[in-house]
Amino acid sequence: MMQYFDQAYLADFADKLVAIQHNDLGFRLTGTESGRRAADLIAAEMRHLGLASVRQEAFPVHAWDFQGASLQLHAPPKMSFKATSFAASVGTPGAGLTATVVDVGPGTAQEYLGKNVRGQIVLVHFDFDKLPWLGSVAHEAELHGAVGVVVYYINGKAQHESGQALNVEDGFLRQTIPIIHLCRNDGEILAGQLAHGAVEATLHCHVTNNPQATGYNVIGSIPGTLYPDRYILIQAHYDAWFYGYWDNAIGVAGVLTIAKAIIASGYQPRYTLLFVSPDAEEFGQPDSAYGWLYGSQKLLQAHPEWVGHLTCAFNIDTLAHRWQQGIQFVGCAEMLPFMRQVMAGYEVQHFPLKTVGVAEQITPWTEVYNYVYFGIPTIQPRFKTEGDAIRKLLYHTQFDDASVVDLAKAAEILQLYGHLLLQLDQQPIVPYNLTARAEMMEQSLHGVDLVTVLGAEATAWQETFMAFKEWAAALDLRQNLTPALSYVGEGVKSPDLTPALSYVGEGVKSPDLTPALSYVGEGVKSPDLTPALSYLGEGDKTPDLTPALSYLGEGDKTPDLTPALSYIGEGVSVDQAEAFNNYLGQVVQQLITASYYVETDFPDLTHFEHFLWQREWAALDKAIGALQAGQAAAAIDALTAQHVGVQGGWYALQVSYPVYHRHIRQSDLTDWLWAEGRVILLHDVWIELHHLQDKLARGVTNFNPEITALSRKRATALAGYQASLKRLQAVLQQVMQLETYKV
Ligand SMILES: [Zn+2]
Numbered sequence: 001m002m003q004y005f006d007q008a009y010l011a012d013f014a015d016k017l018v019a020i021q022h023n024d025l026g027f028r029l030t031g032t033e034s035g036r037r038a039a040d041l042i043a044a045e046m047r048h049l050g051l052a053s054v055r056q057e058a059f060p061v062h063a064w065d066f067q068g069a070s071l072q073l074h075a076p077p078k079m080s081f082k083a084t085s086f087a088a089s090v091g092t093p094g095a096g097l098t099a100t101v102v103d104v105g106p107g108t109a110q111e112y113l114g115k116n117v118r119g120q121i122v123l124v125h126f127d128f129d130k131l132p133w134l135g136s137v138a139h140e141a142e143l144h145g146a147v148g149v150v151v152y153y154i155n156g157k158a159q160h161e162s163g164q165a166l167n168v169e170d171g172f173l174r175q176t177i178p179i180i181h182l183c184r185n186d187g188e189i190l191a192g193q194l195a196h197g198a199v200e201a202t203l204h205c206h207v208t209n210n211p212q213a214t215g216y217n218v219i220g221s222i223p224g225t226l227y228p229d230r231y232i233l234i235q236a237h238y239d240a241w242f243y244g245y246w247d248n249a250i251g252v253a254g255v256l257t258i259a260k261a262i263i264a265s266g267y268q269p270r271y272t273l274l275f276v277s278p279d280a281e282e283f284g285q286p287d288s289a290y291g292w293l294y295g296s297q298k299l300l301q302a303h304p305e306w307v308g309h310l311t312c313a314f315n316i317d318t319l320a321h322r323w324q325q326g327i328q329f330v331g332c333a334e335m336l337p338f339m340r341q342v343m344a345g346y347e348v349q350h351f352p353l354k355t356v357g358v359a360e361q362i363t364p365w366t367e368v369y370n371y372v373y374f375g376i377p378t379i380q381p382r383f384k385t386e387g388d389a390i391r392k393l394l395y396h397t398q399f400d401d402a403s404v405v406d407l408a409k410a411a412e413i414l415q416l417y418g419h420l421l422l423q424l425d426q427q428p429i430v431p432y433n434l435t436a437r438a439e440m441m442e443q444s445l446h447g448v449d450l451v452t453v454l455g456a457e458a459t460a461w462q463e464t465f466m467a468f469k470e471w472a473a474a475l476d477l478r479q480n481l482t483p484a485l486s487y488v489g490e491g492v493k494s495p496d497l498t499p500a501l502s503y504v505g506e507g508v509k510s511p512d513l514t515p516a517l518s519y520v521g522e523g524v525k526s527p528d529l530t531p532a533l534s535y536l537g538e539g540d541k542t543p544d545l546t547p548a549l550s551y552l553g554e555g556d557k558t559p560d561l562t563p564a565l566s567y568i569g570e571g572v573s574v575d576q577a578e579a580f581n582n583y584l585g586q587v588v589q590q591l592i593t594a595s596y597y598v599e600t601d602f603p604d605l606t607h608f609e610h611f612l613w614q615r616e617w618a619a620l621d622k623a624i625g626a627l628q629a630g631q632a633a634a635a636i637d638a639l640t641a642q643h644v645g646v647q648g649g650w651y652a653l654q655v656s657y658p659v660y661h662r663h664i665r666q667s668d669l670t671d672w673l674w675a676e677g678r679v680i681l682l683h684d685v686w687i688e689l690h691h692l693q694d695k696l697a698r699g700v701t702n703f704n705p706e707i708t709a710l711s712r713k714r715a716t717a718l719a720g721y722q723a724s725l726k727r728l729q730a731v732l733q734q735v736m737q738l739e740t741y742k743v
Pocket of ligand 1: 247
């Protein structure tokens with residue numbers, strides 16, 4: 001594919017997309033004219049390239065039509081600050097909103113004590129270490145009677161060295177009072193003015209909210225020649241804050257450039273290749289905990305036929321910034337061994353780091369989360385610089401323009417990504433690795449005493465898990481053997497067999513294996529297979545394959561392995577390969593949907609459900625222990641510690657109860673996330689924390705009421721923990737009982 005990759009086209013299309021602008025700062029906004037024009041451009045380009053079945057799939061969306069914002073100071077010196085706002089903030093009337101501006105520091109609840117902000121505009125010096133998100137300061141200000149909010153950031157984002165970076169985010173907002181953002185320089189100037197006394201100002205926020213707008217996901221394809229009903233998908237969202245060159249015009253251009261190269265090469269894919277550009281990634285739903293990733297959710301809801309049949313979704317969301325030091329691909333555990341195998345011999349050209357990184361990571365900040373939500377394996381290029389500098393400097397600001405991306409670096413990553421996609425297309429059997437999933441589960445329980453959690457049921461749980469591990473290893477072995485055979489089925493000869501078998505060969509070396517392999521050897525009819533299979537006995541040993549192989553060594557023909565071995569010599573037909581792939585698709589779909597829950601605490605990592613319950617239970621347990629020892633401060637620390645306290649605990653002391661309660665959505669899980677939410681019920685510890693803080697200040701040492709209340713919550717956490725482990729056990733049992741593909 002390399003020689004067909006057109007770097008000039010990549011740059012050209014990214015420029016064309018960025019040229020579509022909604023206002024003087026850029027923007028391609030879902031449900032608006034600019035969004036529609038971007039979708040039309042991409043669809044026209046897909047047709048021009050020769051993709052099949054090009055279409056724009058409409059879906060209902062909330063449009064946040066942002067035209068601009070400003071703050072004008074009345075009294076001398078008269079100044080006017082250019083501003084942005086946050087989706088889906090309300091706008092101001094045409095004449096703007098005129099009021100006195102009051103400085104409320106970081107905008108925490110304590111800052112409002114003794115201040116009267118009724119009918120006034122507040123200035124917040126937003127501190128990402130103190131409060132979780134913009135919606136919390138707007139809600140707090142509204143509770144105290146303010147009519148508008150002006151924020152600038154003292155850290156975290158929009159810290160461009162010019163001091164002029166404006167930011168837009170999905171605000172996680174209740175649609176109440178208008179909120180606008182000033183760059184750091186202007187925020188500091190305004191704060192300086194306020195230090196000399198109250199300032200009268202007019203706030204303009206030119207916004208129209210349209211809850212009944214239409215968004216468009218764009219799709220084109222190259223139909224598969226051998227397996228048209230099995231898919232490989234590559235996608236990049238086209239909507240944008242500001243010019244959105246790095247995020248994500250370069251991604252959309254990348255998807256199209258890969259499509260162009262494949263078409264130009266004349267390559268005929270085995271599977272149907274889908275090229276997709278979703279809308280409404282940045283925003284699509286107001287008044288929700290996570291209002292982003294909306295368009296791709298609608299895309300997946302509209303395509304149930306993809307579930308179990310989509311081998312992998314390749315996502316691109318931001319690509320190759322100038323400061324990037326290396327290449328890294330992240331994704332589902334199941335895909336990683338295959339990716340490592342493909343990347344193994346690759347020589348990096350345009351980056352200082354010479355090895356390609358491959359790691360497990362699914363973040364709910366990009367659309368990969370939508371795919372795993374539906375049980376579809378997914379990967380994407382990601383690369384973090386030191387301290388995540390680029391995000392702090394210019395992510396979601398007006399500085400995200402063409403100067404951010406190094407096109408040679410982008411081209412290298414895209415060529416490698418396209419190569420990976422075509423390698424995947426050439427696998428007759430989808431190369432999922434289930435042992436990698438089993439290992440992730442094992443890690444999630446590292447250091448856990450199952451008997452403490454599950455009591456008498458711990459043994460049965462452990463047995464199920466061990467059976468799953470062995471079953472997974474056996475299925476992995478079978479998957480690795482089968483491609484070689486299906487190559488035979490498709491009439492392809494020996495040169496193609498070597499990579500498939502050397503993959504197996506890497507895992508194999510055990511004296512026990514010899515009889516098994518000689519058994520395999522005996523079954524081989526094709527002369528082309530024999531030398532390749534004899535390679536099996538020469539590789540190295542890895543722990544992953546040992547259980548499956550020791551089965552073989554003992555002559556135990558497990559139901560899973562016997563058919564795999566009996567394939568040998570018979571070859572696997574296209575139909576048989578398809579049936580096996582569909583079986584693997586079902587297995588992986590069930591495992592993936594059981595594996596990714598969102599930890600709803602910045603930075604919102606994903607974990608197994610039981611891992612989240614364990615965190616809650618451990619934090620509550622530690623706090624109770626501290627209170628029993630008379631240590632209120634230690635108990636507060638245990639509940640509020642970032643990453644290990646209860647979820648939402650770290651900001652509970654900074655906000656009023658309604659703000660906290662809304663943020664953690666304790667009682668209402670249905671609108672947590674755009675996709676109904678794979679999150680756990682959180683523990684509301686606001687009252688206990690405030691009581692403890694108060695007792696600490698007054699020197700009160702009777703903590704019995706707090707111990708009782710927290711103990712009740714600990715019991716809930718333990719029950720959730722137990723139930724989640726049992727749900728996982730049921731999934732493992734179910735997966736092992738799925739009807740196995742038979743020859
Ligand atoms: Zn993006």
